Amino acid sequence: MDTAYHRWRKFKNTFMQLLTCACALLVVVPLGLIFYHVLNSGIGSVNWAFFTQLPKPVGEVGGGMANAIVGTFELLGLASLIGVPIGVLGGVFLSEYGSLRLNWWIRFGADVLNGVPSIIWGMVVYALIVVPMKRFSAWAGGVVLGMMMVPLIMRTTEEVLRLVPNGYREASLALGIARWRTSVQIVVRTALKGIVTGILLALARVAGETAPLLFTALGNVAWNRSLSDPIAAMPLQIFAYAISPYDDWHRQAWAAALVLLLFVAIINVSVRALTRDRFSQRS
Amino acid sequence: MDLATDTRLFIRSETLKHRAIGDRLFKWLTLLMALCVFVLIVLIGFELAKGSSLALKKFGWSFLVSSDWDPVNAQFGALPFIFGTLVSSLIALLIAVPLSIATAVYLTEIAPLRVQQVLTLFVELLAAVPSVILGLWGIFVMVPWCREHLFPWLRGTLGFLPIFQGPIYGLSMLAGGIIVAIMILPIITSVSREILRSVPGLQREAAYALGATKWEVTRIAVLSYARKGLFGAIILGLGRALGETMAVTMVIGNRPEVATSLFAPGYTLASVVANEFAEATTDIYLNAIFEIGLVLIGVTVLVNALAQILLKTFAGATVAQPH
Numbered sequence: 001m002d003t004a005y006h007r008w009r010k011f012k013n014t015f016m017q018l019l020t021c022a023c024a025l026l027v028v029v030p031l032g033l034i035f036y037h038v039l040n041s042g043i044g045s046v047n048w049a050f051f052t053q054l055p056k057p058v059g060e061v062g063g064g065m066a067n068a069i070v071g072t073f074e075l076l077g078l079a080s081l082i083g084v085p086i087g088v089l090g091g092v093f094l095s096e097y098g099s100l101r102l103n104w105w106i107r108f109g110a111d112v113l114n115g116v117p118s119i120i121w122g123m124v125v126y127a128l129i130v131v132p133m134k135r136f137s138a139w140a141g142g143v144v145l146g147m148m149m150v151p152l153i154m155r156t157t158e159e160v161l162r163l164v165p166n167g168y169r170e171a172s173l174a175l176g177i178a179r180w181r182t183s184v185q186i187v188v189r190t191a192l193k194g195i196v197t198g199i200l201l202a203l204a205r206v207a208g209e210t211a212p213l214l215f216t217a218l219g220n221v222a223w224n225r226s227l228s229d230p231i232a233a234m235p236l237q238i239f240a241y242a243i244s245p246y247d248d249w250h251r252q253a254w255a256a257a258l259v260l261l262l263f264v265a266i267i268n269v270s271v272r273a274l275t276r277d278r279f280s281q282r283s
Numbered sequence: 284m285d286l287a288t289d290t291r292l293f294i295r296s297e298t299l300k301h302r303a304i305g306d307r308l309f310k311w312l313t314l315l316m317a318l319c320v321f322v323l324i325v326l327i328g329f330e331l332a333k334g335s336s337l338a339l340k341k342f343g344w345s346f347l348v349s350s351d352w353d354p355v356n357a358q359f360g361a362l363p364f365i366f367g368t369l370v371s372s373l374i375a376l377l378i379a380v381p382l383s384i385a386t387a388v389y390l391t392e393i394a395p396l397r398v399q400q401v402l403t404l405f406v407e408l409l410a411a412v413p414s415v416i417l418g419l420w421g422i423f424v425m426v427p428w429c430r431e432h433l434f435p436w437l438r439g440t441l442g443f444l445p446i447f448q449g450p451i452y453g454l455s456m457l458a459g460g461i462i463v464a465i466m467i468l469p470i471i472t473s474v475s476r477e478i479l480r481s482v483p484g485l486q487r488e489a490a491y492a493l494g495a496t497k498w499e500v501t502r503i504a505v506l507s508y509a510r511k512g513l514f515g516a517i518i519l520g521l522g523r524a525l526g527e528t529m530a531v532t533m534v535i536g537n538r539p540e541v542a543t544s545l546f547a548p549g550y551t552l553a554s555v556v557a558n559e560f561a562e563a564t565t566d567i568y569l570n571a572i573f574e575i576g577l578v579l580i581g582v583t584v585l586v587n588a589l590a591q592i593l594l595k596t597f598a599g600a601t602v603a604q605p606h
Contacts, residue, residue, distance in 0.1 A: 013496035017393055023385035024394070024402055027472060030465045031409040034420050041423075086316045093313035108591055109320040115519070115587035116580065117526025118414075119553045120327060123560070123576045127330040147323060154320070178302040180309030208413020211528040211553070215560050235415045235529075242419045242533065250423070257416045268411045272404065 035261070042258030045251045050259075055221050055237070061248050065256055067223050068232040071138075072260075074224070075217060075233055076203055078142020083149025083206075084199055088188075090150070091157025091195075096183050107158075110151040121148055122212035130216060138224055138231035141217025145206040152205060156198025160191040197271050204267040208260060210235035234260050331580060334573030337566060346574060352539045352555075354563075359571035361578055363539040367456065367549035368579075371531060372524035374460025374545070379467050380517055386468075387475035392501050403476075410469035418533030421462045426453045426534055429461070434546055449544035452536065456549035459535030463524045471520040478512035478597065479505060515593030522586040526579065528553040552579040 049064045056063030090110075094103050125144040130136055164187050172182040188195065213219075218230035219240060234256050241253035332339075338346065342359060349360025386406070390399050430453035441447045482505050490504035506513070536548020537558060552575050563569040 009496055009499070013498040016498040016501075017389075020385040020389035020393060023382050024389040027382055027386045027409070027468050028402065028405045030468075031405055031412070033424070034412060034417065037420055037424050038416065086319050089313045089316035090319060093310075093317040097310050097313060098317070106317050106320055108588075108595075109324055111591050112584055112587050113320060113323055115522045115526070115583060115590075116327065117528060117553055117583055119526070119528040119556050120331070120576055120580050120583075123334070123556065123573065124327050124330045126560075127334050127573075128326070150319060150323065154317070179306045181305075183309065204411060208411075208415065210413070210415040211557055214557055235413060238415050238419060239529065239533075242415075242422055253419055257419050260413060261416055264411050264413060265408060268408060269404070272407065 038254065038257050038261050041251075042254035042256075045255035046258055050252075050255055054223070055252070058246060058249075063252075065232070065234065065237050065252065067220065068234045068237040068256065069259070071217075071220070071224060071232040072207060072234045074138060074227075074231060075141045075145055075213075076207060078138065078227070079145035079149055079206060080199070080203070082143060082146025083153055083202065086150050087153025087199075087202070088157050088195060090154040091161060092183055092188065094154065094158040095161035096187065107155070110154050113151040114155070117211075118148065118209050119211040119214075122215055125212070126215045133228070135228065136216060136218035136230040138217060138227040138229065141213050141231060141233065142227075144212040144216045145209060148206050148209065148212065149202045152202040153198055156201065157191075157195050160194030160198065161187055163194070164190045194275065197275050200267050200271050204264045208235055208264055210239050214239075327580060331573055331577045335570050335577050338570035338574040339577075341567065342571075342574075346571075347578070350539075350541060354559075354565070354568050357565065357567050359567075359574075361552070361575055363541050364550050364552045364555050364575060365578065366541050367459075367535065368525055368551040368553070368582075370456055370545075371459040371463055371535065371549065371551055372521060374457060375463035375467055375524045376517065376521060378461065378464035379471055379520060383468050383471035383520075384475050384513060384516075386472045387479055388501055388506070390472075390476050391479040392497070392505065403473075406469045406472050409465075410473070414466065414527065414529040415533075417462060417466060418530035421458065421530055421534040425461065426458050429453060429455075429458055438546070445543050446545045449542075449546050451546045452548060454534055454536035454548055455546050456535060456542070457545040459531045459549060459551070460545070462530045462534050463527050466527055466530060467520040467523050470523055471516050474516035474519055474594070475513055478509050478516060478594075481512070481597075482508050509597075511593055512597035515590050515597060518586060518590035518593060522583050522590055525586060526553055526583045527551075528557050532557050552576075 049062055051064060051069065052066050053062070053064035054067055055065055090106070094106060098106070121144050125140050125147070129140040129143060133140070168186055168190060169182055172186045173179065177186075213233055213236050217233055217236065219236040220230045220232040224231040238253045238256045238260070241249040241256070244250075338359065342349070346359065346361055347365065348362055349358075350362040351358040351360045352363065353359070386402075390402060394402065430451055434451045434453075434455075434457070437447050438451070486504040486508055487500050490500040495503060531551055532554035535551060535554060537550050537554060538548040539550045539555070540547065542549070556572055556575055556579075560569075560572055563572055
């Protein structure tokens with residue numbers, strides 16, 4: 001049976017398997033390179049001053065971006081105020097109520113929203129909030145990030161709620177507990193870990209967004225004193241420094257990139273490690 | 284019926300009524316939140332249309348085919364940006380599609396479990412890298428490397444093609460395409476992986492039973508079965524590629540020209556908005572930029588809707604949307 005044709009098929013089999021393996025490695029290469037370069041160029045400039053001082057004007061060496069770090073967290077807080085309630089309650093509706101057809105459309109809408117380019121969100125909130133208020137503000141930045149979180153959280157919440165066995169709902173209803181309390185106290189509570197996971201992933205995702213903040217939060221070289229004023233954020237600062245012609249600013253940009261990348265990576269890795277059972281259960 | 288039972292019945296019906304109100308309120312509340320999705324969609328369309336009304340009236344359809352972008356004389360045409368967006372996305376797809384589908388095949392069909400878990404984590408991490416960090420890396424690492432090594436080599440070997448001719452600047456359409464490719468690798472990979480995993484095991488077993496090798500099984504039973512779903516994954520990647528903003532803006536060179544050479548700088552719809560929105564001092568200028576946004580959202584929503592429909596109608600697939 002060992003004809004030339006068989007040998008050819010075997011060769012092709014081995015070759016294609018190796019080729020797919022090589023492709024998989026090639027996909028990981030950019031990740032390795034990015035981490036290597038960010039770590040290498042950023043580590044030298046991450047120091048105490050980076051976390052505690054304000055940016056220095058051009059020409060003065062040193063300074064930090066304490067305001068941008070705090071600003072990013074302020075924006076994430078504001079965004080959560082919008083994204084979390086709408087996303088979680090919408091997810092509850094999708095999983096616990098609603099008709100098949102309506103839910104199909106809502107899901108479809110959420111998935112389409114997930115694909116809306118981030119720069120578009122920025123333009124919409126500019127027209128919606130910045131123009132009437134006549135100023136760039138932390139509010140606008142928080143709203144835009146919050147809107148982007150809505151479809152993300154809605155979909156993950158729905159997915160984890162669907163994992164709650166129906167027996168739980170039936171048992172609760174059989175005990176005479178009202179349907180809405182069943183939803184809140186039994187179903188949501190059982191899936192709470194998964195919901196929090198979804199929220200954290202959504203936060204990690206919008207924490208790195210730059211484009212929607214360009215003309216909403218705008219950025220600020222000083223501390224933000226009021227939420228109606230422009231506010232600094234790490235991604236904005238990285239962008240501004242990266243396209244500037246000054247070496248010292250480039251160093252700061254790398255340092256900020258390192259801090260932001262570690263923040264995002266740590267949330268992603270720990271969240272996935274904590275919920276591995278849940279995720280493998282789904283598949 | 285004595286008084287006691289009467290009261291008890293009365294109390295019971297009162298709590299039931301109470302409960303019914305609570306139930307109804309909660310249902311309406313969650314429904315309201317879920318409908319926010321449509322509110323947001325309408326809001327996006329409305330604000331963009333309102334913001335661009337002046338430009339829509341003034342330029343009409345010629346906006347799409349004119350390549351004048353002259354804020355001083357208030358002449359605006361989107362052609363160079365549409366061209367740049369399409370070309371950079373096309374380059375990105377050419378690079379990313381074979382790589383990600385091969386990776387998805389490796390992950391589902393070939394890799395041992397341990398490798399599979401680690402690689403999946405890496406792919407998810409790549410998806411989590413913020414666009415602006417990729418852009419920073421692009422400016423200071425990738426573009427210089429392209430300028431010194433990749434582009435001269437391409438010009439040397441494939442220089443007979445007009446797309447690989449001309450002076451090399453570094454910041455270019457090709458660099459933009461490569462960055463976008465890196466950005467859409469993870470989404471195409473993870474959606475394709477879900478698709479391939481949803482191919483029934485019976486398909487594979489049937490092919491094995493006919494004496495096929497592992498690769499033949501993959502090609503005949505898995506890839507061709509999942510064709511529609513994989514196409515959906517690619518279109519989803521295209522949707523992301525079209526709207527990519529920061530990383531592209533940082534490496535594409537930002538010059539509104541329709542050039543043949545991929546070594547020449549280009550400009551995309553998303554990056555012109557990012558760069559010029561704040562500079563738009565006149566009404567008509569701002570309107571023109573809003574119209575660019577309208578074009579961008581029109582294209583991405585169409586592409587995304589197509590992808591969703593393909594993925595949702597792919598037989599038997601319960602495909603989770605990665606973020």
